[in-house]
Amino acid sequence: MNLLLATITDWHSFFFYLFAAITCAFALAVLFSNHIVHMAFYLVISLGASAGLFILAGAEFVGAMQLLIYVGGTLVLLIFGVMLTAQERFISMKTRGGEWVMGALVGGAVLVLLVRTAFGVDDWSRPRPHPEEVSPIASQTATQLGLALLGIRPDASDHADPRLRQGMSGYLLLFEIASVHLLIVLIGAAYLARTKRFHPAYADAPALRHERSPKRRGRLATLWTMLWLVVDISALATLVYVMARRDLTEDLLAQMGAPRWLLTVSLFLTALHIICLIALLNWQRWAFSGLVVMAAVFVVVNSTALGLVPGLATAAAQALSLFVLYGLLKIGGAQSMWAQLE
Amino acid sequence: MAPLLAQITVTHYLIVGAVLFVTGIVCMATKRNILGVLMGVELVLNGANVNFIAFGSPFLRENHLGLDGQLIAVFVIVLAAAEAAVALAIALNFYNNHTTIDVDRADDLKG
Numbered sequence: 001m002n003l004l005l006a007t008i009t010d011w012h013s014f015f016f017y018l019f020a021a022i023t024c025a026f027a028l029a030v031l032f033s034n035h036i037v038h039m040a041f042y043l044v045i046s047l048g049a050s051a052g053l054f055i056l057a058g059a060e061f062v063g064a065m066q067l068l069i070y071v072g073g074t075l076v077l078l079i080f081g082v083m084l085t086a087q088e089r090f091i092s093m094k095t096r097g098g099e100w101v102m103g104a105l106v107g108g109a110v111l112v113l114l115v116r117t118a119f120g121v122d123d124w125s126r127p128r129p130h131p132e133e134v135s136p137i138a139s140q141t142a143t144q145l146g147l148a149l150l151g152i153r154p155d156a157s158d159h160a161d162p163r164l165r166q167g168m169s170g171y172l173l174l175f176e177i178a179s180v181h182l183l184i185v186l187i188g189a190a191y192l193a194r195t196k197r198f199h200p201a202y203a204d205a206p207a208l209r210h211e212r213s214p215k216r217r218g219r220l221a222t223l224w225t226m227l228w229l230v231v232d233i234s235a236l237a238t239l240v241y242v243m244a245r246r247d248l249t250e251d252l253l254a255q256m257g258a259p260r261w262l263l264t265v266s267l268f269l270t271a272l273h274i275i276c277l278i279a280l281l282n283w284q285r286w287a288f289s290g291l292v293v294m295a296a297v298f299v300v301v302n303s304t305a306l307g308l309v310p311g312l313a314t315a316a317a318q319a320l321s322l323f324v325l326y327g328l329l330k331i332g333g334a335q336s337m338w339a340q341l342e
Numbered sequence: 343m344a345p346l347l348a349q350i351t352v353t354h355y356l357i358v359g360a361v362l363f364v365t366g367i368v369c370m371a372t373k374r375n376i377l378g379v380l381m382g383v384e385l386v387l388n389g390a391n392v393n394f395i396a397f398g399s400p401f402l403r404e405n406h407l408g409l410d411g412q413l414i415a416v417f418v419i420v421l422a423a424a425e426a427a428v429a430l431a432i433a434l435n436f437y438n439n440h441t442t443i444d445v446d447r448a449d450d451l452k453g
Contacts (some may be wrong), residue, residue, distance in 0.1 A: 027365040057399035074426045081430045093374040114360035127349035131401045185424040192431035296431040
């Protein structure tokens with residue numbers, strides 16, 4: 001064990017990876033847990049570990065504030081909320097599958113964008129040449145932060161441009177605004193959360209209002225839609241991958257003899273197609289018309305970009321899939337999925 | 343992978359921030375418990391704070407934001423506390439009126 005510890009020479013990196021792993025892992029645990037009390041506990045650990053990240057980056061005061069205000073104040077407030085509303089049926093609420101698909105789509109898109117941006121600027125991924133030469137005084141920022149909140153900026157007073165120096169005169173106004181804002185929030189929260197008599201009109205209304213007749217899914221139609229969804233999502237992933245790599249894009253377009261706009265248009269159309277399919281699974285009647293229109297647009301796009309033969313092939317494939325879907329939706333007469341659409 | 347294992351840079355912090363941000367967004371989109379949605383908001387704000395701190399750190403980058411990054415992070419923390427207080431009051435009000443905390447049930451404005 002001692003040997004292992006002796007081989008770690010760069011303690012800064014070691015602690016960064018430790019805290020980063022704890023932060024990310026427990027943030028994901030918050031996401032995937034269904035139990036509200038467990039979620040609050042995981043959030044405490046995630047935010048506490050990110051306070052460690054702040055301190056590692058030289059922001060000791062902010063790290064301490066994170067622990068005091070976030071972990072000590074905000075989360076205690078949240079846990080009070082959990083306890084005040086803790087009834088058996090609210091402790092763990094399951095999310096529907098369609099919402100997970102939607103959330104994963106949005107989240108995946110944002111994640112790809114953010115990670116690409118993080119690697120996008122060379123200056124950001126180049127480490128500082130001699131971090132050990134930064135004076136430790138530079139990281140003791142509590143005094144400077146306090147002065148800046150009072151309107152004095154000792155760190156910016158030697159700025160070369162006198163016009164900019166004036167603009168760096170501190171955060172006094174912001175500090176005042178935040179103070180008044182906190183006061184108003186305090187009063188507003190106390191006013192909103194005051195004890196009230198239970199509203200009799202809603203005593204048993206929620207149960208009545210939301211009781212719909214349960215809908216029955218046809219197995220085959222659902223299976224066919226899901227299959228289509230899987231095909232679409234893999235097509236979307238392939239398109240994103242191809243578009244992310246410039247060399248691959250050029251090769252592929254040259255081989256197929258297709259114009260550049262084909263990839264962008266296909267990406268957009270596939271995303272719309274996925275939305276239509278999910279809407280169909282959520283009982284929306286417009287989704288089927290959407291699918292028909294999308295099929296027509298696909299055919300037009302493919303025949304203009306690639307030529308007549310691929311266009312005709314697309315037309316045949318789309319018409320066949322839509323026809324099968326329509327047939328499967330119609331199975332069962334009055335009880336069919338088609339009749340249950342809204 | 344090799345460059346990532348070298349000295350810590352701003353990019354490392356940005357990736358942690360991105361993961362926190364995306365987790366928060368998906369959390370807001372998928373949770374049905376109103377308090378779960380609030381936890382998603384906290385994660386998003388924390389992800390933004392990680393980025394501010396990274397750009398303000400003198401140890402990670404020569405051309406850093408300096409004190410401004412840390413000050414903005416402090417203000418974000420303060421405003422997050424205020425936001426949590428008001429949102430919690432609204433959630434409790436909703437629970438008092440409708441006896442549920444399922445956000446899918448919150449579909450009318452009349453209290």
